[in-house]
Amino acid sequence: MGKRIKIFDTTLRDGEQSPGCSMNLQEKIQMAKQLELLKVDIIEAGFAIASEGDFISVREIAKTIKDCKVASLARTLPKDIDYAWDAVKYAASPRIHTFIATSDIHMKHKLKMKPQDVIERAVSMVKYAKKYCTDIEFSAEDGTRSDPEFLAELFEQVINAGATVINIPDTVGYTTPEEYYDFITKIRERTSNIHRAEISVHCHNDLGMAVANTLAAARAGVTQFECTINGIGERAGNAALEEIVMAIKTRKDIIDLDCHIDTTQIMRTSKLLSTITGVHVQPNKAIVGSNAFAHESGIHQHGVLEERSTYEIMTPESVGLTTNKMILGKHSGKHAFKERLNSLGYTLTEEELTKAFKKFKELADKKKVVYNRDIEAIVTGGIIHIPETYELKSFVINSGNVITSTASVALKRREEIIEEASTGDGPVDAVFKAIERIVGINLVLEDYGLHSVTEGKDAQGEAVVKISHQGKMYRGRGLSTDIIEASINAYLSAVNKIADEISRMDKDEKIS
Numbered sequence: 001m002g003k004r005i006k007i008f009d010t011t012l013r014d015g016e017q018s019p020g021c022s023m024n025l026q027e028k029i030q031m032a033k034q035l036e037l038l039k040v041d042i043i044e045a046g047f048a049i050a051s052e053g054d055f056i057s058v059r060e061i062a063k064t065i066k067d068c069k070v071a072s073l074a075r076t077l078p079k080d081i082d083y084a085w086d087a088v089k090y091a092a093s094p095r096i097h098t099f100i101a102t103s104d105i106h107m108k109h110k111l112k113m114k115p116q117d118v119i120e121r122a123v124s125m126v127k128y129a130k131k132y133c134t135d136i137e138f139s140a141e142d143g144t145r146s147d148p149e150f151l152a153e154l155f156e157q158v159i160n161a162g163a164t165v166i167n168i169p170d171t172v173g174y175t176t177p178e179e180y181y182d183f184i185t186k187i188r189e190r191t192s193n194i195h196r197a198e199i200s201v202h203c204h205n206d207l208g209m210a211v212a213n214t215l216a217a218a219r220a221g222v223t224q225f226e227c228t229i230n231g232i233g234e235r236a237g238n239a240a241l242e243e244i245v246m247a248i249k250t251r252k253d254i255i256d257l258d259c260h261i262d263t264t265q266i267m268r269t270s271k272l273l274s275t276i277t278g279v280h281v282q283p284n285k286a287i288v289g290s291n292a293f294a295h296e297s298g299i300h301q302h303g304v305l306e307e308r309s310t311y312e313i314m315t316p317e318s319v320g321l322t323t324n325k326m327i328l329g330k331h332s333g334k335h336a337f338k339e340r341l342n343s344l345g346y347t348l349t350e351e352e353l354t355k356a357f358k359k360f361k362e363l364a365d366k367k368k369v370v371y372n373r374d375i376e377a378i379v380t381g382g383i384i385h386i387p388e389t390y391e392l393k394s395f396v397i398n399s400g401n402v403i404t405s406t407a408s409v410a411l412k413r414r415e416e417i418i419e420e421a422s423t424g425d426g427p428v429d430a431v432f433k434a435i436e437r438i439v440g441i442n443l444v445l446e447d448y449g450l451h452s453v454t455e456g457k458d459a460q461g462e463a464v465v466k467i468s469h470q471g472k473m474y475r476g477r478g479l480s481t482d483i484i485e486a487s488i489n490a491y492l493s494a495v496n497k498i499a500d501e502i503s504r505m506d507k508d509e510k511i512s
Contacts, residue, residue: 002256005218005248006041007241008200008226011273012061013044013073014238015228020466021277022473024497025057026386032061034272035068035229038265040241042069042224044097049074049083058087062094071095071137076125085132096129098122099139099167102146102154119154123161130162137200139167144175148183152190159191165198165224170213173206173236177216184220200224203239205231210239215247218257229273230281230288242266242287242319250314267320268346271376278449278464278475287319322372330364340372346379366481367458374460377453377479389499390439390492393417397484399427409434409488428487435488439495444468450483463490469498 012028012035015021023031028045035043045061046054062070070091074080076098088094100111100122107113113121122138129136138158140151155166168184175183184201188194201217201224203210214225231240245261270288274280283291293316308315316322334357341348341356348356359378364370391412399405407430410419420437424430428448436443447466452459463478463486474497478489 002248002252002258003218003223005222005257005259006198006224007245007259007261008042008044008071008202008224009035009038009040009228009241010044010202010226010238011035011228011232011241012057013046014202014234015232016046017234018232018237020279021232023276024474024501025053025060027276028057029060029064031273031276032065034265034269036065037262038269039260039262040068041260042071042095044071044073044226045088047073048087049080055083055087058084059090062088062091066092069093069095069135071097074098074129076100076121078125078128081125081129081132085129089132093135094133095135095137095165096133097137097139097167098125098129099141100125101141102151103142104147105145106142115150119157122154123157126158126161126163134164136163137165137167138163139169139200139202141169142171143168144170144180144183145172148186149190152187155187155191155197156193159193159197163197165200166194167200167202167224167226168217168222169202169226170204170210171202173204173210175203175213176207176209177212180213181216181220184217184222188221198223200226202226204233205236205238208236210237211243211247214239214244215255218255229269230279230285232273232277232279240286242270246287246314246319249318263318264320275477278466278477293321330361332364337375340375341379348379363460363481367456367460369456371453373453377460377462386493386496386500387503388492389413389496389503390435392485392488392492395431395484395488397427397431399430405430407431407434409438411435411438411492413438427484431484431488432491435491435495439499441469441498443495443498446473448487450487453479461486463487465490465494467491467494467498474498 012031016023032043043065045058048055048058058072070088072084072088074084074096081096081098084096100118101107102118107115107118126136126138140146199222201214201222203213225244227241227244228238229241231237245259245263248255248257248259249263267288281289283289337357337360338353356378360370363374393410393412396408404423405427406421406423407427408421409431410417418438420434422430422433422437424433432445444467446468449464451462453462458481460479460481461483465476467474474494476490476494478486478493480486480489
């Protein structure tokens, strides 16, 4: 048994800050529940003071999660710390994570503060946070470009003030593995009370060395790794949780570490994040890419068929994949469907199973073969429940290369059927404009994508749209063997998120 490493997942905070990866409340809660199943030690749920939405998300996650610590980020400011505590105080195990920049370049140009003032601010705010919470993490932003002598002095004082975790982040992905090892070793040698706190690292991937730097830091005595699912995060992203964990599990001969992650949940967690954000990993991405356990070359196929270890250093099953090749179609029964769901890592209630099986049967009537990705699309499409303020009843398209495209769309809102028609630059544009007329709010289509979920002429089309309303981005996803219907479903998915948010805001105003 190697040295125990705690996994601090910041997908919902640092990860969500990456362009195109924002999530709504229901999506964040679903993601947090999956991180709990993955058995991460700490979930950084957000930056509570950043917005009202962030505060609510952190608060609701803190109320929901029972088996992980829940943390909120806060600057070294009283108001930030107040907000952080008000959000995480409901957690079974809360943590306040406060930070201030410590590099010369940040102190001079961003903070406009002298080093001694930074120390005084950090110490006073750790003490301030300590009155709320026993578990306080302190981070030195841009740590790897800071003076190690200065950091040692700062860390010694914040530990005396009550910090229980000291984070030395490579905020801009600047360092290299050996340099990081030497840097952390020097700080440990110069901080007399460092044994009273855990040491953490948070590495960015600007030079492609985030995972390597994180693992190198462990040799210097670090016991907490900060990372994200799929490596999402600011700029080039963060150290990828799945890569760190599988390196630990696979190379125990040279990496004498251990963690409590349930690796069989890795693929499911990765896919859930991709489904929520609409940001898919590249096929050759380590561990979770679609090609990570695929073999096309004849030489490779022959080797793997004879002995897996010829070309696979870890098994697909270890990260939650399956080699099951059972074909599902319209003649398959509910039992076979349930078995396939279980093999894919999904456990549904009887009501959810009935609903998913009905969708499967409807799809099976349109397709000869229903693939695993079809089934995952059915299940993940229904995991995150957004009330359907608007429901599609019917649509009629008139389009061609010599006429202007027109669309007539009928939506159900409560018990009322509302119908509108519009013209557009093509059938998709026409139906989107008709829907906008029905809902009566100004919407801007920022992005639209369409791709096949599986192979074949009868494959489902998956449409993904991003629309903005009052400066905020909303993402919708729709599935159908009819690409126009898939596009409508995606647009309505985003519209219903807007309607749900407006409804929640109205309720909050009434309560206040």
